[in-house]
Amino acid sequence: MHPGLDCPEFRRVRRSCFRRTARFAPGSARSRVRTRPETCSRARSEDALRCTTCPTGIRPARPRRRPGPGIPAVERGRGDRVLDTIRASWTSWRGRAIEPVIREALWRLGSDEGKLPAGTRAIGGYWTRTNNPEIDIVGADRGPIAKKITLVGSVKWLEKEPFDNRDLARLITHRSQLPGADDTTPLLAVTRSGRTTNGVHILTPEDLHGAWS
Structure with a gap:
């Protein structure tokens, strides 16, 4: 080998080329080339990244982005089943999705407008590990650790069911x-x-809309 080709930079480029070749020829002699430990670690991380983007593999890998549960049904031409599931769970999902918006609106209203108890300067929620209780709205004098609880509330976001006994x-x-x-x-x-x-x-909803105007 020419002395000028045995420099550290050339050896680094050569190892990189060998790794790239091994990617396209799995099982070949090039795929068993020995490299420095740090290079092996980087190569393993690159291999793991590629595996997470493959549809199938020898060993299960955790994907970086999980497909929605309805994707397989859509791919099989049964989007109607997914639509039925969405319609059945839409009300529950909408109630969950609107809660952060409502808390933000309540915080904007505060106690200055007279719609919340005096001293309400923080709005949040409360729940335990078992979700018992699970309280939609908690007002306090400050957050996240309050000295005084100023209100306890619930969200019921249904078209035809009012808040009842x-x-x-x-x-x-x-x-x-x-x-x-x-x-x-x-x-x-x-x-x-x-x-x-x-x-x-x-x-x-009209009261909440005023918080944004």
Whole structure:
């Protein structure tokens, strides 16, 4: 070999070429070329990255982006099944999706407008590992660790079901399970279809819309 071709830079380029060749010829002698430990580590990470983008493989790999559960049905020409699933779970999903928007609107309203109890400067939620209780709205004097709970609320975002006595009873139970809240803590319901019960302060979509204007 020419002395000028035995420099460290040339050896690095040569090893890189060998690795690239091995990628296109798996099982060949070139794929068993020995390289430095750091080069092997980098090659393994590159191989793992390629495996995650393959549709199938010898060993299961965790993909970087998980396809939606309805993709296989769509690929088999049964998009109608996916549509039925979406329609069946749409109401539940929409209720979950709207909760962060409602909390943001309530924070914007604050207590200055008189629609929330005085001293409400933070809006969040509360839940445990078992989701019992799972409280949609919690108002406090500050966050994330509050000194005082100013309100406990629930979101009911349905077209034809107003906030009723059963929803109120559930909210009262959740209030009793919230640390820092007691029987005097105000209750709030954000509802799309009004209410059929008393004992709770109600906010409608029109009230929330005012938070953004």
